[in-house]
Amino acid sequence: MTETLPQPAALPPLPPLPMIELGPQAFAAVHALHGAVEEAATTAGLDPLLLELVRLRCSQLNGCVYCVGLHTDSARKAGERDDRLAELVVWRESGLFSPRERAALALAEAVTRLTDRAEGTRARRAAQAVLSEPEAAFVAWAATVVNTYNRIAVTSRPVATETP
Incomplete structure (x- = not known):
């Protein structure tokens, strides 16, 4: 007969950080950077809906439920199917994404997952084939x-109960 060992007590959840x-000036600077990137991306000729797909894909990779919801809603409002x-x-x-979209998504993923340098190189080459240099730069900025x-958002939300 197998005996079940008692499990250690779960630690209480941590409150949001x-x-x-605590850093409203820093957050305002991030928000200002977002505005500057949006303006420059538009000037570079990037479709706002493509940038929304980039933001949504990065948010999916990062597991940010708030941002996934936000960018899904924004993409729908902008006409995304x-x-x-x-x-x-x-x-x-x-088969639903164009070569430009595929290149932008690959580049955004490479910016999000920095550990695979080969992926980054492949993504840059793919972007170079279908995006102008300013377009590629502002896809990377949008992902950043x-x-x-x-x-x-992820750091500021409550942390789930953990076990030691």
């Missing part, structure tokens, strides 16, 4: 900014 409340939103998580296997927002 109030990054925004539900089938494309549903397949964004598997965009490489989907949303990754910052994701980290703020």
Whole structure:
């Protein structure tokens, strides 16, 4: 007969880390950076809906439930179709995304997951084939900014109960 050992008691959840409340100037600077990137991306000719897909994909990778909801809603309001939103998580296997979108998504993923340098090189080459240099740069900037927002949102929410 197998005996069940008692489990250690769960630690209480941690309260949110109030990054925004304790660093309003820093958050305002992130927000200003977002505005500057949006303006420059528009000037570079990037479609706002493509940038929304980039932000949504980065948020999916980062596991930021707040930002996934926000960017899904924003993409829908901008006219994105539900089938494309549903397949964004598997965009490489989907036939619903254009070469420009695929290149932008690959570049955004490479910016989000910095540990795979080869992935970054492949993504840069793919972007170079279909995006202008300014377009590629502002896709990377958009990914950088949303990754910052994701980290703020994820870090600022309550931390679930843990076991030691």
